[in-house]
């Protein structure tokens with residue numbers, strides 16, 4: 023079985039490891055490098071993965087996954103030498119493949135990926151772009167690994183910053199919307215557990231409809247909106263408060279931040 027080493031066992035590193043274990047991946051083939059020793063021990067206990075250091079991970083891994091914060095990536099890759107062929111899959115926001123290639127042994131195949139946290143429940147959206155040395159086989163290998171924890175899409179690297187602003191950060195927007203709906207229900211007198219259950223089930227069910235083949239958000243919204251009914255009144259208020267404009271500005275600000283991060287690293 024392919025040996026996968028994850029550099030950084032934080033939120034997204036754990037989501038990948040946990041997702042792979044849940045998908046039936048052999049924990050014996052999963053390594054993690056995590057500088058917070060308490061967290062590393064916790065990952066071993068809960069997931070059965072092996073904790074090691076970067077040099078050992080690089081020596082053993084067929085796929086080396088980078089899951090540290092963007093500013094920690096160059097340091098984390100310092101101990102990766104050229105002694106072994108391996109694929110590097112970077113989950114770090116903003117960092118271009120050209121920068122990663124410059125920090126790695128010459129010729130290392132790199133695939134840049136923007137994942138998201140629904141990976142924890144096997145429902146990630148992972149957006150992949152190949153670097154200069156990643157051929158179709160490398161891209162296939164990265165995609166096969168990530169398909170164990172959700173969906174994948176390939177895009178040219180120039181589209182990664184916008185992808186980050188939609189699917190990478192997107193779960194946070196939807197959680198904020200959910201929070202706002204729950205608080206609105208509580209303000210109108212619903213018990214908090216009831217409001218939370220109603221909203222969570224509604225987001226989940228709406229997501230199921232949205233991802234069903236042939237569906238479109240406009241048609242789905244129309245199907246809920248009865249003429250002269252309740253939904254039309256709510257939508258009128260949301261439009262009057264500038265919901266669309268708020269999302270357009272938010273997604274642009276997120277895209278800009280991803281670009282700025284990339285520019286720091288020569289992108």
Ligand SMILES: NC(=O)C1=CN([C@@H]2O[C@H](COP(=O)(O)OP(=O)(O)OC[C@H]3O[C@@H](n4cnc5c(N)ncnc54)[C@H](O)[C@@H]3O)[C@@H](O)[C@H]2O)C=CC1
Pocket residue numbers: 029030031032033034035055056057058061088089090091092094097098113114115116136137138139190191
């Ligand atoms: N959290 C999210 O929703 C998403 C995060 N990402 C990307 O994933 C990466 C990780 O993000 P999070 O998991 O949220 O961060 P995090 O801070 O939860 O995890 C990073 C982990 O790496 C460890 N670490 C840092 N330097 C290390 C080193 N040299 N060796 C070993 N361990 C080291 C830290 O102790 C920490 O546990 C970032 O680059 C981020 O841009 C991408 C998409 C979504």
Ligand SMILES: O=C(O)[C@@H]1CCC=N1
Pocket residue numbers: 115186190191
């Ligand atoms: O907020 C961030 O920078 C990371 C990247 C995408 C989601 N979380």
